[in-house]
Amino acid sequence: MGEGAGERVDCVLYAWKNQACILLNQNRYKGMPNMTRLGMFSGMGMVIANMIGAGVFLSTGFMAQDMTPGQILLAWFVGMLIAMTGAKAYSGIVQLVPQSGGEYRFLSALIHPALGYFAGWASLLIGFSAPIAISAMAAGAFAGTLHAGVNTTLIAVLVILALTAAHAIGMRISITAQNALVAVKVILVAGFIIAGLIFGNNAWPEWTPPNTSEGFPIGSFMMNLFYIAFAFSGWNAAIYAASEFKNPKRDVPRAMLLGCLVVGVLYLFINWIFVANLTPEQARIVFTYETDRITLGHLIMQNVLGDTGAACMSIFAIIAFISSASAMTFLGPRVYAAMAQDGFLPRALKGKEGQPPVGAVLLQGAIALLLVLVYQLQEALSSVGAILTLFSALTVFSLFWVCFKRREYPRPAPLVLISGGLFLIISVVMLYYGFSRSLTLNLWVGISILAALIGYFIAKRKMPSRDKQNSGA
Numbered sequence: 339m340g341e342g343a344g345e346r347v348d349c350v351l352y353a354w355k356n357q358a359c360i361l362l363n364q365n366r367y368k369g370m371p372n373m374t375r376l377g378m379f380s381g382m383g384m385v386i387a388n389m390i391g392a393g394v395f396l397s398t399g400f401m402a403q404d405m406t407p408g409q410i411l412l413a414w415f416v417g418m419l420i421a422m423t424g425a426k427a428y429s430g431i432v433q434l435v436p437q438s439g440g441e442y443r444f445l446s447a448l449i450h451p452a453l454g455y456f457a458g459w460a461s462l463l464i465g466f467s468a469p470i471a472i473s474a475m476a477a478g479a480f481a482g483t484l485h486a487g488v489n490t491t492l493i494a495v496l497v498i499l500a501l502t503a504a505h506a507i508g509m510r511i512s513i514t515a516q517n518a519l520v521a522v523k524v525i526l527v528a529g530f531i532i533a534g535l536i537f538g539n540n541a542w543p544e545w546t547p548p549n550t551s552e553g554f555p556i557g558s559f560m561m562n563l564f565y566i567a568f569a570f571s572g573w574n575a576a577i578y579a580a581s582e583f584k585n586p587k588r589d590v591p592r593a594m595l596l597g598c599l600v601v602g603v604l605y606l607f608i609n610w611i612f613v614a615n616l617t618p619e620q621a622r623i624v625f626t627y628e629t630d631r632i633t634l635g636h637l638i639m640q641n642v643l644g645d646t647g648a649a650c651m652s653i654f655a656i657i658a659f660i661s662s663a664s665a666m667t668f669l670g671p672r673v674y675a676a677m678a679q680d681g682f683l684p685r686a687l688k689g690k691e692g693q694p695p696v697g698a699v700l701l702q703g704a705i706a707l708l709l710v711l712v713y714q715l716q717e718a719l720s721s722v723g724a725i726l727t728l729f730s731a732l733t734v735f736s737l738f739w740v741c742f743k744r745r746e747y748p749r750p751a752p753l754v755l756i757s758g759g760l761f762l763i764i765s766v767v768m769l770y771y772g773f774s775r776s777l778t779l780n781l782w783v784g785i786s787i788l789a790a791l792i793g794y795f796i797a798k799r800k801m802p803s804r805d806k807q808n809s810g811a
Contacts, residue, residue, distance in 0.1 A: 375584045380513055381576035381593025382600070383520035387665035388572025389601045390523060391658055392476065395633035397565050398612045399624030404551075404558040407543045407613035413559060414609050417566035418602030420764050421573040423757040425598045427734045428574050429591030430754030434740065434747050436586035439676030440578040440669075441729045446680070448736035448744060455797070456790035457729050458677045464786075465726055466670030467702050471709035473663040474498050480655040483631050494710045497660055501667040502703030506696045509582075516668055519661035526654040527604055530635060534611035537642045545617050564724075564768045569605070571726060572662075573598040578669040611638060631655075671698030682797045724769060725783060731765035734758045 401410050435447045442461060446454025474497040478490030505512045551558075576593040580586040612621070612634050623632050633655070639647030671687075675695035678687035689695030737758045740747045750758075 376513065376579060376582050376589070377584055378589040378592050378596075380517060381583065381589055382597040383517050384575040384579070384665050384669060385573060385593055385597025386524065386601055387516065387520045387661045388575040388669075389570060389597070390527060390604070391473070391569070391662050392633060392655060393565075393569035394605050394608055395635040395655075396624045396627055397562070397569055398609050399616075399621035399634050400565070401558075401562045402547060402613070402616075402618040402621045404547050404549045404555055405562065406547060407545070409555070409559065410613055411606065411609060413562055413566055414605055415602075417563060417570050418598070418605065420563075420567060420761065421570040421598050421602065422595065423761040423764075424730060424734065425573050425591075425594040427737060427754055427758035427761050428577060428594060430737055430750040430758070431733065432577060432580060432590045433587055434750070436580055436590070437676070438579050438581040438672040440574070440673050441733045442673050443676050444577075444733050444736060445729075448747070449732075449739050451680075451798075452791065452794045453732065455677070455682055455794040456787065457732075458673055458682065459790050459793065460725060460729060460786065461670060461673045462702070462705070466666045466673075467705040468709055470498065470501075470663045470666050470670075470702070470706040473659040473666075474706070475710060477656045477659040477663070479631050480652045480659070483652045484649060491710065495707060497663060498667075498703055498706050498710065501660070501664050502699055505664070505667045505671075506694055506699040509692065509694060512668055512694055516661075516664050519657065519664050522657055523654075523661045526650075526657060527608075530639070530651075530654065531604065531607045531611065533642050533647075534615070534638055535607075538611055538615045538638065540614060543613050547618055560767065560771055563764075564771060567727065567768060570598075570601070572665075573601075574730065575665060575669055578672045582672075608635075615641070667699065667702065668694075670702050671695045674698040674701065681800075682794075724773070725786065727765055727769060728783070731762055731769070734761050734765075 398410055401413065405413065431444050431448070435444055437443050437447075439446075440457075440461060442454045442458035444454070445457050471494070474494035475490065477497055478488070478493030481493050482488040482490050504515045573594055576583075576590045576597075580590050583589045615638060616634060620637060621634060623630070623637060624634065627633065631652075633651065635654070636648050636651045639651045641647075643650065671689075672695065674683055674687050675689050675698045677683045678685055678695075678698070684697075687695060687697040687701060689698065735758075737750050737755060741749055741755070
């Protein structure tokens, strides 16, 4: 048998194993009526918590230097449509593979386990652990704006330890803590919008960007769209814990689409307040964000409520970052647990049915703490968004792979394929701009792929002996 035929057999066997796992999990959950399960609103909360961060309060300041108010609002609307098409495409994938594990599970089941393995390692090191560390550090930095002399590193360490403990103790405490943080975040965002609309200017702005160009600035529009995509990242949050929903095929797609729609509408209101009340000169404050921790929201609240308003904005930022870190602390370990279940990580990380994967939660928390303490990784993480966009695009591509190569799966619905096609086209354009302008990004992706492939083939060589032991047990 040739090498290519062997690869095809591996994929078919993995697909059969995957379908068997789905049926087995469904039967297990029928016998666990008292087990805490996730519903659609909890899924929406995960999506909202992952999406809303500091990005929406910064990006427009950069955009205002090259784009008019109308172009800025159009860019955010297009960003919402991109996220919605991605969520719709992912909803079709959940119908095929309604299991936890996110891109790792999807790519492994629908295309090839090696690609899923790469996505899983990217989730562990890039997708969750690193953003948790950055969010915790940002929460500490904003705490420093409220009281001089605050040890931001200590605050970050305490945030990670508290969230790791909360999400390792039990499902009920984990879900309750996460839902509470999301509720507070939404209330604060709504309060910001109401204050801006009532006390701010609502006339159409007449300012023009300092860097004007003739015609529509397609180059600036596409580059800024890439950063808007970062602000919308997290629309797929619910997929990582799909197995833990009461009805994953129904609740996960609804959670992604509704959560994405809610955030998109909030983003449009927020950016209207920005363009209607701030000039490009005022918006340049975002260029000193790393040192001053002042966002466009701070400027608005300072104008509306004075120093008290600015302090409220810092409190919102702290809660937003903690909420985001909490959602990632909850979701990330589901990926590593799925990898452990398949034999790519130690079995101790798999966890028990109906309980959080404690070992995976602790592993992720340890990596996040390490990143907080070294923190030299910050520059390398500038390419994280592009790498995550790459895996989202590959995952959506699996819909078309199923249509032509994996006939054992049902054909996705036409609307799902249309949404997936649009998402892929826009993602390819964005990635082209990213890769063509950054040598660092090319090196980062190349090194990551090489390391993941080496790890995959080492793990694969060990798996036959484990399978023999399990079959003989």
